[in-house]
Structure formats: structure tokens, C-alpha cells
Amino acid sequence: MQRTDGDRQRRQDLADVASGNVRLLPWETEAGKPCFLSTDGSGSVLSRLADEMEAVQLSMGADVLKAASKVLDDPLSPHAEVRYAGVRLAECLRDALRVAESRGMRLPLPDIEEGENDDESAAESV
Known part of the structure; x- marks a missing residue:
């Protein structure tokens, strides 16, 4: 599979996040x-703003899901309403995935004892 320059940059960005105190923010550039x-993890103003934005995005996602469910449950909903609900749901899912990715990258790495392998760890978690 061929990787694009965008894919390489994304992988580099994620590696930078994993290796230091870098946080993925819940918004993107205009591009x-x-x-x-x-x-440094001290709770800067921008970090607190990002936390608040994540909370708003997740809350909006719950609201959109509630409204979209009503439209999708009605078999007589017009095509335009169904399409609009789908577009809004996709936006909310994109936001929720970004929040999950950001929070996941900030989780501490688990302590793995010497001698444990991935097969044993996977079996224990089932």
C-alpha cells in the first residue's frame, strides 16, 4: 500500500504526541x-479551552443523536431530513473520534512486566 505525504505527516504527528507532552486539540486548521x-500538563488556558470544547462536542453529539433518531425512526421522513441527519451524525462522529484519539494518546502507558508477551496479555483481558 502506497502512503501519501499526508499519511506520513499524520504518522509523524502521532509519533511526536506519543513521545512527549503534546496534545491533539479538538479542532483543525482551515486546511x-x-x-x-x-x-507540560499544568492545565494551561488553551488546554482548559480544549477540555471545554471536547465536552461541548460530545454533548452536541448526544443532542444530534437524539434528534436524528426521531427522523430515522419515522419511515415517512423526507429524503432531505434523513440526509441532513446523516451529515450531522457524521460530523459528530468525527468529533467524537478526535476526542477519543486525543484522550487515548494522553493515557499513561501500562506497566508491562518482563517476560510477558502479547498473547498472554490478550488472553487475560478476555
């Missing part, structure tokens, strides 16, 4: 590129 914040 659709991810925004990152270099932080």
Missing part, C-alpha cells in the same frame, strides 16, 4: 490539518 498543543 483540515490537525492542531497540536505542546503542554
Whole structure:
């Protein structure tokens, strides 16, 4: 599979996040590129703003899901309403995935004891 320059840059950005105190923000640049914040974890103003924005995005997603469910449950809903609901749901899913990715990257790495392998860890988690 051929990787594009965008794919390579995204992988590099994620590697940078994993290796230091860099946070993926819940918004993008005008060009659709991810925004990152270099932080020391002290709860800067921009970091708190990002936390608030994530909360708003997740809350909006719940509201959109509730409204879209009504439209999708009605078999007589007009095509335009169904399409609009789908577009809004896709936007909310994109936001939720970005929040999950950002929060996942900030989780501490689990302590793995010497001698454990991936097969044993996977079996224990089932």
C-alpha cells in the first residue's frame, strides 16, 4: 500500500504526541490539518479551552443523536431530513473520534512486566 505525504505527516504527528507532552486539540486548521498543543500538563488556558470544547462536542453529539433518531425512526421522513441527519451524525462522529484519539494518546502507558508477551496479555483481558 502506497502512503501519501499526508499519511506520513499524520504518522509523524502521532509519533511526536506519543513521545512527549503534546496534545491533539479538538479542532483543525482551515486546511483540515490537525492542531497540536505542546503542554507540560499544568492545565494551561488553551488546554482548559480544549477540555471545554471536547465536552461541548460530545454533548452536541448526544443532542444530534437524539434528534436524528426521531427522523430515522419515522419511515415517512423526507429524503432531505434523513440526509441532513446523516451529515450531522457524521460530523459528530468525527468529533467524537478526535476526542477519543486525543484522550487515548494522553493515557499513561501500562506497566508491562518482563517476560510477558502479547498473547498472554490478550488472553487475560478476555
